[in-house]
Amino acid sequence: MKRIVPIILASLLTSVLFATGPVKLLNVSYDPTRELYQDFNAAFAKYWKAKTGVDVEINQSHGGSGAQSRSVIDGLQADVVTLGLAYDIDAIAEKAKILPTDWQTRLPNNSTPYTSTIVFLVRKGNPKHIKEWSDAVRDGVAVITPNPKTSGGARWSYLAAWGYALRHDNNDDAKARAFVTHLYKNVPVLDSGARGSTATFAQRGLGDVLLSWENEAHLALKEFGADKFEIVYPSESILAEPPVAVVDKIAAKHGTTEVAKAYLNYLYTDEGQEIAARNFYRPRNEKVTAKYAASFPKLTLFTIDQVFGGWQKAQAKHFGDGGVFDQIYQAK
């Protein structure tokens, strides 16, 4: 035993100091992308090996989008970030200054290789007849959604509800606020991330409707059985754009800039888009979109730029300290 300890310590030290072997990438992502990146990482590693002969090992970290952003700001060594919404990458650019603030212009489609939206997951047979956003604010309907302060999906859900109200009530901000206040009065529990809320709804059986990422709703059907739940598409919802970016300074330090860029670009290829579509993310590529059209019912999707003037504005007004969400949730 006495002999083993120094050997272990020495080997640990050398493995830390002289890391050899495959190139390593760390992808810091948000909650619902676990299955997506499991598939995608395997495909990319194969592609990269064939192209360059180099082995690449991609490590994953998942959590609520806001919490993950915070970790990268505090020093989590992410070569790439693939988060739930643009503001969380903006925050990294502003606070840690490890990537430029115009990061979103560097890749096509606002650096968003796939999109999603917010849909309703209800119990089989839809016993409470929830078909539209206006049904979710009715008295006696229990709504499950995570905390917008920590979860990206929850912020998209909140903005989807607000946007729906604006568009159905002559852009009246006060009425939209009342609508969203009603909605959150119906929320019995706020989990910190999308996964937690899905478990609350599906596993623990709480609530009548889960405001869910489209991909997360499909996954829940797959995991828990299509005989227990069904997905309801409201007439309109928000176009959720989960963006991706290379974290310049960290990738440069690790010498992984080239492979990190190739990794993100690969998301835009036919194969990358197919993997996204198979995991229920809406692809950008028209060919792949057409192929998977049956998986993605058409609905009116408004963007955050159209309705809220972009993430910076929406974040400051709704989710900042003392913002609208704080006011309506405290008033509860």
Place this chain on the structure above:
Amino acid sequence: MSAVGRKRVPRTEARWVRWVLISLAVGLTIFFIVLPLAAVFIQAFDKGWAVWQAAVTEENARKAIFLSLMVTGIAVPLNVVFGLAAAWAITRFQFKGRNLLLTLIDIPFGVSPVVSGLIFVLVFGAQGWLGPWLADRDIQIIFAVPGIVLATVFVTFPFVARELIPLMQSQGSEEEEAAIVLGATAWQMFRRVTLPNIKWGLLYGVVLCTARSLGEFGAVSVVSGHIRGLTNTIPLHVEILYNEYNYTAAFAVASLLSVVAVVTLLLKKVLEWKTREART
């Protein structure tokens, strides 16, 4: 305590009161402890032995187990050294700040583990006090193994010291003084007199410390960064599996921790008995 207080109070309760109280206590124990523990094992072996084995030998699980063992292997010896030093100082010497030291040792007991984790983020994080200095030298503490070790050492800090202090206090220092008078060196005295006297208490502290190191979730979760295969300890791996709808695997890995808990309990009982024997 007064003499009256120590006297045995005669049993005046009616039979049914006793019966209700006992069944209440037994019922609650079964409901809150036995049932959940049984549920863990039932879920773990829900899909059979092969699935259980696959779950605990899968690559990320193996790495999580290795990391937890490594962190424990560092944290426990550190705490043994510290615990011995602190208990020695506090029970054998009178000095200014002795009470302060006693209080400080207890801080990790009083602080929520999440706060313990955040303390390290504030100090060593990229935006923290030492962050820029560490970054310039390319030293990674938070979101890497050193951070996990630090957080674990912090939360397990009091276990050994807290166990040894009362034991050494009750034993007094006469035997040690005798050894010195008879010409023993300090090391001889420690090895031949002090250590044999406190060994059961020390082991008891080590057992508690080990159990907590393996099981710590909150503080480690804050500083880990949750990178699969790199900075995930056993409890964090359980959470990940659970969040991936992989319930059987989650409970399989959790069953390992439950085994640790049961073994700890047994060792604790044995050591408690040995310690009491040593004290009398």
